[in-house]
Amino acid sequence: MGHEGRFSINSNSCKGVNRSRSCNQWYTRGFKPNYCVIAEPSGYNRIWIGHKGALWAEIIVYGKTAHASTPWLGVNAFEKMVKLANKMFTILKPKIESRTTKYETDIPEGKKATIAIGTIVKGGVKINVIPDKMVFQIDRRVLPEENFEDVIREIENIIEEAKREDPELNAELKVLFKAKPAAIPPEAKLATTLKAIVKDVIKEEPRLTLSTGFLDARFFVEKNVETVTYGPGSISQAHVANEYIEVDKITLVSKAYALLALSLLGK
Template structure:
């Protein structure tokens, strides 16, 4: 049977699996256990071993499954990694976002592109890996809540460290049109809470307006944004070349004539280098603790400013000689290297010693949008890539 015929049969199975995956409503923060159980049962039937890790509520789950090599001879294992969560949906979809719809050589559905398309591809190819005498372990890593500051992957990675699964090649299947991405900025997300003293607006000196102090905090962040621009590395590979910062929202107050006792700010920064994140946090914390809080407590001693870390996702650094990039290049025939502005779990795997690359089917241009889709040809390209990976992972 020719490789081309195999790819066509795999493609049909992949579409079926992707249809199933889209049917699971795995919006970030929600229970994803049904999808994870589907994947685990599928891989178990093929002979894979696996383990799970959980959030504190035991409702969001990571899965790590493995086909063991017959003989490795020191050849590094492969991790095929994808996140199972999606962003929310709006009411303006032209199709049911949780029902796969094929139209004009595109498959529509929430998560079709980002990134259930990749997960479907690796699951569709799993039966082939299960029948091959492997020269390296093939791992499948499926995580929760990547879209909300990569909350799931750190829990999984801690378990990998305990099991000493750190020396390998990790392929993160985010949508890149099967192009190699070898770097991106970090992504740090925070919410800062202000607690003051409510009162009548006619007596502002007797209250502590959480909204006003939150506004001053936001203005300080905007000032610090200019400092980040000045810190841009001379050889920066990113666009823009400096670390960015933005205030996502300020929420507080209940009426025109009530001094707001509560307010919070959502903000984020995308550091080019870790030191920029350290600098920013030190400066804003100093301003809050040494300037704002003393003023608040002059009027109301129980005033508070509390900064909550939503997530601090480490950046993905370009490596001169990357085993992961070289492997992908040899399979796709494309030697180019690109950087992106969006974040992934790549830096987390890189941080524990994995040679890591971001490469997967679909385009980020279709991610997070109304009527999200993946081009069917992208699925075929990914399956051919996985076929090439099989040939590199089989005993001669």
């Protein structure tokens, strides 16, 4: 059987914005792929056809410093922060987590949009000083069905509502990082072709799911390139001590890669 087209392997250890730059450089040099496979560790029997997005942000709460023996002369930024955070926990968090994606996920809980409030908390300068500034960070995971600007606006709105309830509250949202969600349909050619190949190689039906963590797939999907993530290893091993991948799983996945290339490049 003859083959046509070009097959390329790119090894990139960069992170964040550098990955986006690397993808864009391919396009400026005339390399415009039809398909892309990201070799992140989805697991040998799972293919990620997309991923959630992420918003990392911090909320800065301002107060007025004073000596702790005369707290009425100041405005305790910690006290104001606690009230705002409580409002987010009781009103915003349940509202966000009521939303679910149409895509299958690795576990049922993964179908929800999520927000983690207070992942990092900073503030205060001395035990006997009323804090005039507190900062708490949030991690918001965004579904493919959600609009990113609406996600930001929703958090800003809860802050503004809290301000109306407490005129002394002075707080602002600062966006630190954005990664848009991305997904392709499960019936897309790349997804169905790879699924059939993997099934033949590992002798079981692989799942097509949405990753709860964000991936590099977004850089290609936004350029209308069919993209999946498939690689050996377990995501539970990522960033832990003594990471490992089973050698036999590397062999199986490598075989699937080769058969996929032959299938997509076949005339």
